[in-house]
Amino acid sequence: MKSQSYRDLIxxxxxxxxxxxxxxxxxxxxxxxxYGLRSQ
Known part of the structure; x- marks a missing residue:
């Protein structure tokens, strides 16, 4: 099995x-x- 990078994962x-x-x-x-979005 070929080793994959995480970037290859769908x-x-x-x-x-x-x-x-x-x-x-x-x-x-x-x-x-x-502000509300960033504080989450």
């Missing part, structure tokens, strides 16, 4: 795509709403 790739999309969507939020 779960990691999907998680990275999700994080990227969340950051893209939250860029448009007003600063007072970002």
């Amino acid at each position: 779960a990691w790739q999907k998680a990275l795509a999700l994080v990227t999309e969340v950051y893209r969507l939250t860029e448009a939020l007003p600063s007072h709403e970002l």
